[in-house]
Amino acid sequence: MEIKTEIRLGDCKQILKEYNDNIVDLIFTSPPYADQRKKTYGGIPPDKYVDWFLPISEQLLRVLKPTGTFILNIKEKVVNGERSTYVMELILEMRKQGWLWTEEFIWHKRNCYPGKWPNRFRDAWERLLQFNKNKKFNMYQKEVMIPMGDWSKTRLKNLSETDLIRDESKVGSGFGKNISNWLNRDKVYPTNVLHLATECNNKNHSAAFPEGLPTWFIKLFTKSHDVVLDPFMGSGTTNFVAQRMNRNSIGIEIQKKYYDMVKKKIDEKKLVLFEPGEIYGKTKIK
Amino acid sequence: MEIKTEIRLGDCKQILKEYNDNIVDLIFTSPPYADQRKKTYGGIPPDKYVDWFLPISEQLLRVLKPTGTFILNIKEKVVNGERSTYVMELILEMRKQGWLWTEEFIWHKRNCYPGKWPNRFRDAWERLLQFNKNKKFNMYQKEVMIPMGDWSKTRLKNLSETDLIRDESKVGSGFGKNISNWLNRDKVYPTNVLHLATECNNKNHSAAFPEGLPTWFIKLFTKSHDVVLDPFMGSGTTNFVAQRMNRNSIGIEIQKKYYDMVKKKIDEKKLVLFEPGEIYGKTKIK
DNA sequence: GTTCCGCATGAATCGATAG
DNA sequence: ACTATCGATTCATGCGGAA
Numbered sequence: 214m215e216i217k218t219e220i221r222l223g224d225c226k227q228i229l230k231e232y233n234d235n236i237v238d239l240i241f242t243s244p245p246y247a248d249q250r251k252k253t254y255g256g257i258p259p260d261k262y263v264d265w266f267l268p269i270s271e272q273l274l275r276v277l278k279p280t281g282t283f284i285l286n287i288k289e290k291v292v293n294g295e296r297s298t299y300v301m302e303l304i305l306e307m308r309k310q311g312w313l314w315t316e317e318f319i320w321h322k323r324n325c326y327p328g329k330w331p332n333r334f335r336d337a338w339e340r341l342l343q344f345n346k347n348k349k350f351n352m353y354q355k356e357v358m359i360p361m362g363d364w365s366k367t368r369l370k371n372l373s374e375t376d377l378i379r380d381e382s383k384v385g386s387g388f389g390k391n392i393s394n395w396l397n398r399d400k401v402y403p404t405n406v407l408h409l410a411t412e413c414n415n416k417n418h419s420a421a422f423p424e425g426l427p428t429w430f431i432k433l434f435t436k437s438h439d440v441v442l443d444p445f446m447g448s449g450t451t452n453f454v455a456q457r458m459n460r461n462s463i464g465i466e467i468q469k470k471y472y473d474m475v476k477k478k479i480d481e482k483k484l485v486l487f488e489p490g491e492i493y494g495k496t497k498i499k
Numbered sequence: 500m501e502i503k504t505e506i507r508l509g510d511c512k513q514i515l516k517e518y519n520d521n522i523v524d525l526i527f528t529s530p531p532y533a534d535q536r537k538k539t540y541g542g543i544p545p546d547k548y549v550d551w552f553l554p555i556s557e558q559l560l561r562v563l564k565p566t567g568t569f570i571l572n573i574k575e576k577v578v579n580g581e582r583s584t585y586v587m588e589l590i591l592e593m594r595k596q597g598w599l600w601t602e603e604f605i606w607h608k609r610n611c612y613p614g615k616w617p618n619r620f621r622d623a624w625e626r627l628l629q630f631n632k633n634k635k636f637n638m639y640q641k642e643v644m645i646p647m648g649d650w651s652k653t654r655l656k657n658l659s660e661t662d663l664i665r666d667e668s669k670v671g672s673g674f675g676k677n678i679s680n681w682l683n684r685d686k687v688y689p690t691n692v693l694h695l696a697t698e699c700n701n702k703n704h705s706a707a708f709p710e711g712l713p714t715w716f717i718k719l720f721t722k723s724h725d726v727v728l729d730p731f732m733g734s735g736t737t738n739f740v741a742q743r744m745n746r747n748s749i750g751i752e753i754q755k756k757y758y759d760m761v762k763k764k765i766d767e768k769k770l771v772l773f774e775p776g777e778i779y780g781k782t783k784i785k
Numbered sequence: 786g787t788t789c790c791g792c793a794t795g796a797a798t799c800g801a802t803a804g
Numbered sequence: 805a806c807t808a809t810c811g812a813t814t815c816a817t818g819c820g821g822a823a
Contacts, residue, residue, distance in 0.1 A: 246796055291798065294598050294634040301587040313581045319605055321692050326797045329688065332630050332638055335814080336797065337690035338605050350579040364816030402615065404606050404623030409669055411795070423794090430808065647815085687815070 216436060218456045218464070222472040225444035225465040229272035230482065232421040237276050237417070238351070238439035240425050241451050243286035244269075246323050247299055259292060262299040263306055269444065270307050276442070281436040286320070286422060287447045288339040293479070300340065307344060316405060322427065323410045341407070341426075341468040358400040374405075427451045430460055449475035456482070504742045504765050505751070508758040511730035511751040513559035523562050523749070524637070524725035524752075527737050529572035529714050530555075531586055545578055548585040555730065556593050562728070566637045568720045572606070580618065586626065593630060602629040602691060606712065608702060609696040625714075627693070635766040637759055642662070642718040644686040644699045685764060717744055735761035740770065 220229050244266065248261040257265045264496060289297040303344035304314050321351060325337040409425045427450060431441060437459045443451035446464035455462035456479070466472045508515050521591045530552065543748040554642045559569060575583040590600050604627035611623040698709040711738060719725060723745045729737035732750035734757060741748035742765070 222791060286796095288796070290796085294799085295601060296603060297593070298591060298600070300665060305584060306589060308584070314584070315581055316619055317582060319607070321605070321607065322796095324795085324814095324816035325690055327816080328797055328799085329813045330797090330799055331640075332636065333602055333691070333798075334640070334688055335690045338799085339691045339796080348618075350618065354617075354620070402620055404611055404621045405619070406623045499502075 216283040216438070216456060216459055217461045219445070219454055219462070220449070220452065220468075220476050220479055221463065221465045223309050223465065224467050224471060226272060228465050229269070229276060229444065232276050232463075234275050235278045235464070236440060237442045238278055238281045239434045240273055240277060240281070240283040240442045241286075241307055241430050242284075242445045243422055243441045243447070243465070244386060244445045246287060246290060248292075249377065250291065259297045259299045261288070263303050266303060267306055267310065270312070271310060273442075273444065274311055274346065276387045279347050280349065281346065282315075282350055282352075282381065282430075284318075284344040284430050284434075285344065286426070288336070292335070300342075307488060311346070313346070313348065314342065315345045316340070319406045321406060321408045323408060325411075337341065339431075341353065350383065350434075351434060352435060353433060354402060357403055357429055359403050360400055420442040421448045421450050424450055424454055428458070429462060431455055446475060447471055452479070481487055502724070502742060502745055503747045504738055504769075505733070505734070505748070506738065506758065506762050506765055507749065507751045507753060508753075509751065511557050512558060512774055514751050515555070515562060515730065518562050518749075521560050521564045521726045522562055522726060524567045525717060525720045526559055526567070526569040526728045526730070527561060527572075527716050528570075528731045529708055530731045531572060531584060531734070532576060533711055534576060534578070535554045545576070545583040545585045549588050551594065554593055556598070557596060559728075559730065560597055560632065563632055565632050567632065568601075568638075568716075570716050570720075571606075571630065572625060572630040572659055572712070574622070574625040578618070579689065586628075590628065596630070598630040599634065599654065600628065600630070601631045603627070604629065605692045607692060607694045611697065621766050637720060639719060639722060640688055641687055643715055645686045645689050647685045670686075682688045707736055709735045710736055710740050712746070717741060717746060720721075722744055732761060733757055738765070760762065 245257065248256045248260040277283060287300055287303075289300045291297070310315055320339045320341055322337050322339065325335050328335055407429065408424050408428070411423055427441075427443075431454060435441060439460050441451060441455040441460050441462040442464075443449075443462070443467045446452060446466040449464055450467075452462045452464040464475065466475065468493065518613045531543065533548040534542050536757065541708075563569060573586055577583070591694045594600055606625045606627055608623050608625065610672075611621050614621055693712070693715065695709050695711045713729075717740060721727060725746050726748050727737060727741040727748040728750075729748070732738060732752040735750055737751075738748045738750040738761065750761065752761065
């Protein structure tokens, strides 16, 4: 069965209405943070963030399957020397909407933004909020097991090898790695703290998360041919990863610039599949 | 000047009323989490947690100096498959009380509690909420600087050796380790993510945090002879650390068992000060 | 083909300056 | 007074060019 990667241009609040109920297995997204990325998105003020987001999360709740999961990557900024509270208010309001706030993963950013201030240190973490429709949901824990033991060494030793196997995916910290290399070793389950560096190699979009992030959650919450949705597509990281992992995906982007960029790359990949002499082996058409 | 370690038996909500305004430089505490430690504290139900805590935080706000800091170690538990929201509600209510929610540090527990559940991974982090009375407060950042990580350079050479060094310094992050060993290297400021292992050596109190935690915050927010307060003293970790670091401290504990235990140990230490041949040097009475 | 080094640059934040 | 913009601060990372 062929994988479909659907890229849409427009406001996700509107576009989502075109989709039926209960069709998505995983929503993974990183919406514009309050008052950030002004140049690209217009910047929602912190005090209006909840009102802006709730109509969208209402649609997300509708299109998500009962067994599906919604992962929301977000972090509140400092305003006037104090942390904003809009993320907490958002969680409280989404629960009233019917969402279950199941878990909060921590993304520890090893290379966080530099800076020096008299009253605070650098911010090195972001929230990955997990929401569900039901207490029972699909979770494939074995897919994200990690090798036990001295893992900084083993990681480094196998870095090049793994990179070759997983084509161009540059993934730090072992998350998102092809762990089939570790079949001979003991493996353990991870915790709810993820260690990944941000990637600085994406020059076309100001705020892409590292590929390891969607990779990890797609492994954990979906199986092959499931449907992944990113309503704030941006540079399309979620969709490219999903495609490579043999998942169907939908990406919605309000800015034509990013839409065009992703659309073009997706189409190029599709074409490659039909070219003679390509190296993708199994995904080659018969 | 001699250091005073004051241990009190009773309900902190009442005991705190005996103290004057603006006398404490740092409050560091880990209150009983909702519905946890039932055997020792009676267990406050999650839905009543905020109401239970607010009268106490009101007293804490009063006794804290305007330049002082309140660090609250807390983590919401899972109830019925969902994360409780009482911590978020508490933050919102404390802000109404007059507290500023300045920052949220993450304590990454390297060796977290074992366990295996079908729908979640092990919880490896806790919140360290920072509250202040004013936007300006005392912060001695240089005291917690850590050696610089030039690991992109060194990881290719001397792999094992350098990894070991880096690992120790990172794990220690200045906690409880003698940083003077690292004078040859340049030092950098830490981030708001702390990596500490939990300590399992305290068999008498069920929920003790590692000494590195109060050590780090006492270094960061107080100077010698300042006053540290722990209104939920438990096994007295905060006070023992404060005493060792030459800070005055107050510890309040509602359970006689823990009170007696800490009281006894504090008194023993005091006696040592008067014994001949003791090694405390400067703190020796004239 | 490696290894090494320099350099640009990030979901940041504060304080000063300008309107 | 109050908001908007800008420069300074700072460090892990990946890239490119050089040895």
